[in-house]
Amino acid sequence: xxxxxxxxxxxxxxxxxxxxxxxxxxxxxxxxxxxxxxxxxxxxxxxxxxxxxxxxxxxxxxxxxxxxxxxxxxxxxxxxxxxxxxxxxxxxxxxxxxxxxxxxxxxxxxxxxxxxxxxxxxxxxxxxxxxxxxxxxxxxxxxxxxxxxxxxxxxxxxxxxxxxxxxxxxxxxxxxxxxxxxxxxxxxxxxxxxxxxxxxxxxxxxxxxxxxxxxxxxxxxxxxxxxxxxxxxxxxxxxxxxxxxxxxxxxxxxxxxxxxxxxxxxxxxxxxxxxxxxxxxxxxxxxxxxxxxxxxxxxxxxxxxxxxxxxxxxxxxxxxxxxxxxxxxxxxxxxxxxxxxxxxxxxxxxxxxxxxxxxxxxxxxxxxxxxxxxxxxxxxxxxxxxxxxxxxxxxxxxxxxxxxxxxx
Amino acid sequence: xxxxxxxxxxxxxxxxxxxxxxxxxxxxxxxxxxxxxxxxxxxxxxxxxxxxxxxxxxxxxxxxxxxxxxxxxxxxxxxxxxxxxxxxxxxxxxxxxxxxxxxxxxxxxxxxxxxxxxxxxxxxxxxxxxxxxxxxxxxxxxxxxxxxxxxxxxxxxxxxxxxxxxxxxxxxxxxxxxxxxxxxxxxxxxxxxxxxxxxxxxxxxxxxxxxxxxxxxxxxxxxxxxxxxxxxxxxxxxxxxxxxxxxxxxxxxxxxxxxxxxxxxxxxxxxxxxxxxxxxxxxxxxxxxxxxxxxxxxxxxxxxxxxxxxxxxxxxxxxxxxxxxxxxxxxxxxxxxxxxxxxxxxxxxxxxxxxxxxxxxxxxxxxxxxxxxxxxxxxxxxxxxxxxxxxxxxxxxxxxxxxxxxxx
Numbered sequence: 028x029x030x031x032x033x034x035x036x037x038x039x040x041x042x043x044x045x046x047x048x049x050x051x052x053x054x055x056x057x058x059x060x061x062x063x064x065x066x067x068x069x070x071x072x073x074x075x076x077x078x079x080x081x082x083x084x085x086x087x088x089x090x091x092x093x094x095x096x097x098x099x100x101x102x103x104x105x106x107x108x109x110x111x112x113x114x115x116x117x118x119x120x121x122x123x124x125x126x127x128x129x130x131x132x133x134x135x136x137x138x139x140x141x142x143x144x145x146x147x148x149x150x151x152x153x154x155x156x157x158x159x160x161x162x163x164x165x166x167x168x169x170x171x172x173x174x175x176x177x178x179x180x181x182x183x184x185x186x187x188x189x190x191x192x193x194x195x196x197x198x199x200x201x202x203x204x205x206x207x208x209x210x211x212x213x214x215x216x217x218x219x220x221x222x223x224x225x226x227x228x229x230x231x232x233x234x235x236x237x238x239x240x241x242x243x244x245x246x247x248x249x250x251x252x253x254x255x256x257x258x259x260x261x262x263x264x265x266x267x268x269x270x271x272x273x274x275x276x277x278x279x280x281x282x283x284x285x286x287x288x289x290x291x292x293x294x295x296x297x298x299x300x301x302x303x304x305x306x307x308x309x310x311x312x313x314x315x316x317x318x319x320x321x322x323x324x325x326x327x328x329x330x331x332x333x334x335x336x337x338x339x340x341x342x343x344x345x346x347x348x349x350x351x352x353x354x355x356x357x358x359x360x361x362x363x364x365x366x367x368x369x370x371x372x373x374x375x376x377x378x379x380x381x382x383x384x385x386x387x388x389x390x391x392x393x394x395x396x397x398x399x400x401x402x403x404x405x406x407x408x409x410x411x412x413x414x415x416x417x418x419x420x421x422x423x424x425x426x427x428x429x430x431x432x433x434x435x
Numbered sequence: 436x437x438x439x440x441x442x443x444x445x446x447x448x449x450x451x452x453x454x455x456x457x458x459x460x461x462x463x464x465x466x467x468x469x470x471x472x473x474x475x476x477x478x479x480x481x482x483x484x485x486x487x488x489x490x491x492x493x494x495x496x497x498x499x500x501x502x503x504x505x506x507x508x509x510x511x512x513x514x515x516x517x518x519x520x521x522x523x524x525x526x527x528x529x530x531x532x533x534x535x536x537x538x539x540x541x542x543x544x545x546x547x548x549x550x551x552x553x554x555x556x557x558x559x560x561x562x563x564x565x566x567x568x569x570x571x572x573x574x575x576x577x578x579x580x581x582x583x584x585x586x587x588x589x590x591x592x593x594x595x596x597x598x599x600x601x602x603x604x605x606x607x608x609x610x611x612x613x614x615x616x617x618x619x620x621x622x623x624x625x626x627x628x629x630x631x632x633x634x635x636x637x638x639x640x641x642x643x644x645x646x647x648x649x650x651x652x653x654x655x656x657x658x659x660x661x662x663x664x665x666x667x668x669x670x671x672x673x674x675x676x677x678x679x680x681x682x683x684x685x686x687x688x689x690x691x692x693x694x695x696x697x698x699x700x701x702x703x704x705x706x707x708x709x710x711x712x713x714x715x716x717x718x719x720x721x722x723x724x725x726x727x728x729x730x731x732x733x734x735x736x737x738x739x740x741x742x743x744x745x746x747x748x749x750x751x752x753x754x755x756x757x758x759x760x761x762x763x764x765x766x767x768x769x770x771x772x773x774x775x776x777x778x779x780x781x782x783x784x785x786x787x788x789x790x791x792x793x794x795x796x797x798x799x800x801x802x803x804x805x806x807x808x809x810x811x812x813x814x815x816x817x818x819x820x821x822x823x824x825x826x827x828x829x830x831x832x833x834x835x836x837x838x839x840x841x842x843x
Contacts, residue, residue, distance in 0.1 A: 028660040029600065029631045031692045032546045038695040072496040080706060081489045088480040090675040123531050123678070126700045134567060138440045139547060155699030159542060161569075192437065223437045252436040266496040268705030270531070270678075284439045287446040291563030292534045297676030298488060298706040302496075 037158045041151050042362045042386040049369035050380050057376060060369070061412030063400045064382040066201070068265040068349070070322065073315045076264055079305020080298050091297045093289035095121030099300040102307035103273060109313065110233065112245045112256075119275035120285045121295045125231050125259030126152060128274035132195070132255050133160040135284045136225045142190040143227070146177060148352060148387030148394055150201045150229070165191070166389045171354035171397065174343030175203035180214040187222055193255075194219060195227035199241055202387045202399040203352045204327075204345025209242045216247050225281075226250060231259040231272075232348040234316050237324040241347060245277075252278045260303050263316055269299030323349050326402040326409060333413035334400070337420060351400045352384065357424055358396045361385055364423055365398065371426075372419045379415045445566045449559050450770045450794040457777035458788050465784060468777070469820030471808045472790040474609070476673040476757070478730065481723045484672055487713020488706050499705045501697035503529025507708040510715035511681060517721065518641065520653045520664075527683035528693045529703045533639050533667030534560060536682035540663050541568040543692045544633045545600045551635070552594055552602040554585060556760060556795030556802060558609045558637070573599070574797045579762035579805065582751030583611035588622040595630055601663075602627060603635035607649055610795045610807040611760045612735075612753025617650050627661050633689075634658060639667040639680075640756040642724050645732040649755060653685075660686045668711055671724055677707030731757050734810040734817060741821035742808070745828060759808045760792065765832055766804045769793055772831055773806065779834075780827045787823045 043064055050060050094100070100116040107114045122128040129152075137143060139161040145153065147166035157164045165186050169175040177183065183194075194215055199206045219226045228244035244254040256275040261267040276282055306312055331344045334353055341354040358364050362383035372378050384397025402409055451472055458468050502508070508524040515522045530536040537560075545551060547569040553561065555574035565572045573594050577583040585591065591602075602623055607614045627634045636652035652662040664683040669675040684690055714720055739752050742761055749762040766772050770791035780786050792805025810817055 028686065029544070029633050031543050031688050032549075032600075034546055035543050035692045035696065038692070038699065040695060041698065044698065067497055069495060071494045077493060077496070085485060086479045087477060088485070088674040088676040089475055090669075123704075124701060130700070135439050135443050136437070138442055139569065141440075152699050152701065155695070159696070159699060161547065192440075225437050261498075267498040268496040268702065270702070270704040278436065280439050284443045284446070287448055287563070288443065288567070290449065290452065291446070291560050291567060292538070293532060293560065294676065294678065296531075296678040296704040296707060299704060 034158070034161065038155055042365070042383045046362070046365055046369060046380065049366055053369045053378060059377045061377070061379045061404065061408055061415060063404070063412055063416070064380045065401055065403055066350070067267045067403065068262060068319070069403045070265045070319055072266045073264060073306055073312070075309035075312065075315070076266055076302040076306040079302040083298070083301040088297060090294040091121070091300055093294050094286060095119075095295060096297065096300045096304065098304045102304045106307050110243070112243055114245075114275050118277055118282060119273055120282070120289050121300060122272040122274050123292070123295050124261065124270040125229065125257055125272040126156070128257040128259070128272040129153065129227075129229065130156055130160065131274050131285055131288050132227045132257055133157065133162055134288060135281055136227070136255070137162045137192045140190065141192045142188060144183065144186055144191060144194040146175070146196050147389060148175070148202055148384065148397070150197055151386050153195070154389060163190075164389050169203070169205075171341045171343075171352060174345070175200065175205040175352065177207060177211040177214060180218065183214065184218055187218065191222065191224060193225040193227050195229070197229035197231065199232040199235055199347025201232070201348055202350045202382070204348045204350050206236055206239070206241055206346035209246070212242050212247070216250050219250060219253050224253065225255055226253050227255045227257060229257040231257070231262050233258075234263050234320055235323060235349060236347040237320075237327055238346045255281065263319070264303070264306060265319070266299070266302065269302055270296055271299040271303050323402065326406055327351075329406045330400065330402045330409050330413065333410055337413070337417040349402050351402070352387070352397055353400060354397045355420060356396055357420065360395050361398050367423055368419050372422060374415055374418050374422070377411070377415050379412050379419060381416065442566070442569065446563055450773070450791045453770070454773055454777060454788065457774055461777045461786060467785045469785070469787045469812065469816055469823060471812070471820055471824070472788045473811055474758070474809055475675045475811065476670060476727070477811045478673045478727055480674045481672060481714055481720070483717035483720065483723070484674055484710040484714040487710040491706070491709035496705060498702040499529070499708055501702050502694060503527075503703060504705065504708045504712065506712045510712040514715050518651070520651055522653075522683050526685055526690060527681050528690070528697050529708060530680040530682050531700070531703050532669065532678040533637065533665055533680040534564070536665040536667070536680040537561065537635075537637065538564055538568065539682050539693055539696050540603070540635045540665055541565065541570055542696060543689055544635070544663070545570045548598060549600045550596060550598040552591065552599060554583070554604050555797060556583070556610050556792065556805070558605055559794050561603070562797060571598075572797050577611070577613075579749045579751075579760060582753070583608065583613040583760065585615060585619040585622060588626065591622065592626055595626065599630065599632060601633040601635050603637070605637035605639065607640040607643055607755025609640070609756055610758045610790070612756045612758050614644055614647070614649055614754035617654070620650050620655070624655050624658050627658060632661065633663055634661050635663045635665060637665040639665070639670050641666075642671050642728055643731060643757060644755040645728075645735055646754045663689065671727070672711070672714060673727070674707070674710065677710055678704055679707040679711050731810065734814055735759075737814045738808065738810045738817050738821065741818055745821070745825040757810050759810070760795070760805055761808060762805045763828060764804055765828065768803050769806050775831055776827050780830060782823055782826050782830070785819070785823050787820045787827060789824065
């Protein structure tokens with residue numbers, strides 16, 4: 028029997044995948060499981076989007092052009108202009124979700140063995156993508172204590188080698204909810220210019236900012252040839268299944284290469300593109316998004332206040348996205364704790380599922396005292412889930428002390 | 436300004452892309468261009484498919500599971516069973532078109548620098564995929580004179596090295612329309628077993644067979660652990676824009692790896708999956724496909740008869756797909772000829788666009804006397820297009836003789 032390739036052997040499944048069967052089993056045993064682990068919005072997909080799909084006049088559902096349907100690209104040009112981002116339709120390519128945008132970015136900027144700097148903790152699929160592209164993620168440490176903001180310039184610079192080709196991050200951030208200030212992004216800009224690095228900015232949570240405004244990689248004119256935008260409509264439109272993303276850059280050789288990669292995989296899905304174009308043409312689209320944001324802001328406040336009631340919890344109020352990374356110094360294996368919540372914890376027949384922090388780190392051993400909590404639940408459930416989490420933590424500590432105390 | 440990666444520099448655009456602007460210009464000059472170059476069906480997408488998309492009860496258009504929606508996987512299990520292919524739902528993964536299925540197959544079977552044997556001419560995106568995956572396509576020569584059937588076993592075996600990890604092909608074939616006999620596939624099977632190779636079989640044109648029946652890679656029980664199916668619904672459902680494909684294998688470690696790769700890119704598009712499930716649940720789906728096939732069979736016959744009227748044309752009647760590769764020994768640069776047809780040829784204000792053969796070969800210099808002709812036009816237009824092509828060839832020869840004859 029022939030063997031699978033060595034390059035794919037390095038792919039480990041995510042902790043969430045390993046935990047999923049335990050959640051299923053807990054439900055079978057009649058327990059309510061509050062899912063604080065889920066990364067996809069629960070808000071109905073806007074009507075204008077779904078109508079755009081349903082009412083598209085399609086006789087032959089043909090390939091879209093590799094770079095995207097002209098109507099969709101035009102709608103995106105307007106959308107970015109609304110956010111003060113000037114892009115022409117030939118400076119962008121519709122991708123198969125943000126995932127493909129990110130894959131394209133790595134393939135286009137990096138040769139095998141090259142390095143990309145990335146603040147840690149980060150979105151776990153970045154690592155899988157890096158493995159498949161045979162490039163190395165070089166983590167820059169950030170900490171719960173200061174809300175996962177970027178370290179001083181020297182700390183970032185110290186990680187740059189002759190193989191470094193890019194700095195990347197999501198901003199607003201998954202899993203931390205951090206929104207980088209203009210000042211801290213300037214650190215990145217200076218280093219990118221000094222060392223001729225690309226800056227790959229994943230801005231899929233652009234509108235999900237609850238204090239101020241997110242800074243785009245395109246807000247720095249001096250970075251014109253270095254800036255790469257990775258984007259996705261999944262989050263802002265609650266339309267994850269449409270698989271429509273964007274990669275954009277002012278750098279012409281970069282976009283020419285994207286054009287060739289886009290051809291190799293033929294085309295992005297047509298149906299979701301009809302939906303997106305219709306949504307963005309709808310005059311009330313900004314309002315629709317703002318309504319979503321208001322809901323998430325309120326949930327964030329509720330979650331943050333609830334978390335403060337758990338003894339020992341360390342986190343700053345996140346300014347964006349719909350995640351929060353919380354450090355619980357009493358934990359030393361957050362995956363074991365998350366599993367225990369699903370398999371052993373009993374609290375009025377309720378339990379909670381969280382994403383173990385270790386899944387968001389490349390550095391071995393890190394994140395074992397952290398969990399990611401997503402607020403894509405109704406507020407009443409968020410409050411209840413955090414109560415259950417707090418009781419779970421207390422019970423877990425007690426059980427562990429009993430185990431550790433030798434029976435005399 | 437940072438440079439793009441060396442790995443993507445090897446990606447060349449396709450000849451069709453280079454020709455496209457000339458076709459646009461020809462139309463602007465008021466000429467009719469018959470597109471014999473197009474590889475996508477022109478038949479309306481079945482109603483059951485589009486109804487499946489339009490009527491899906493979707494409140495939140497959420498991610499599909501990485502391996503596909505359960506309803507879609509179940510429908511696919513039944514579909515394959517109708518074709519005497521026994522696959523369980525955990526032996527397949529819904530992919531983003533056949534393109535992603537093929538990408539996954541390369542990533543899972545091959546390390547960087549490994550080799551995959553492939554009969555030449557082949558579908559051009561295989562080459563782009565191989566470049567991105569950093570693997571080498573090792574072509575096996577086939578010839579127009581014998582309908583592009585496989586060479587004797589010794590010829591294939593002579594290309595196997597210590598780096599060879601797989602043999603792959605499309606069957607029925609793009610661009611040749613060849614349908615491999617069971618006997619010639621047995622040559623492949625014996626070599627795969629002898630050298631422990633995977634066999635990657637792209638069967639997207641499964642039903643498009645006009646004599647007999649296509650043989651699937653799963654028709655060889657001894658190949659159980661070696662056989663990998665690449666599939667797509669685009670062609671058989673005239674739904675290219677849905678971007679729904681399949682990768683399937685009985686090999687458990689292989690499918691476990693596919694599961695990890697599927698997670699890294701999150702999920703295939705949901706909308707097309709609703710369409711596919713609805714189409715396959717429709718009791719008349721087989722009839723719908725058969726109606727399409729009848730139309731293509733008739734077109735093939737018409738095209739083949741028309742081609743026979745062009746002096747010098749070499750081709751055997753293709754048994755499948757909707758392509759034909761025709762050798763014109765009088766040509767020595769089929770891309771130059773194809774361009775000339777669009778830029779210089781005038782015949783009653785009509786011209787024709789063909790796909791140059793060179794785009795389907797990895798071996799430099801090959802295919803310069805061949806063109807691929809797709810029969811996705813109405814028959815009347817096919818007849819007219821071939822008449823125009825014949826006149827074009829004659830005129831081109833005349834012009835070239837004039838150029839070559841020194842003016843005295």
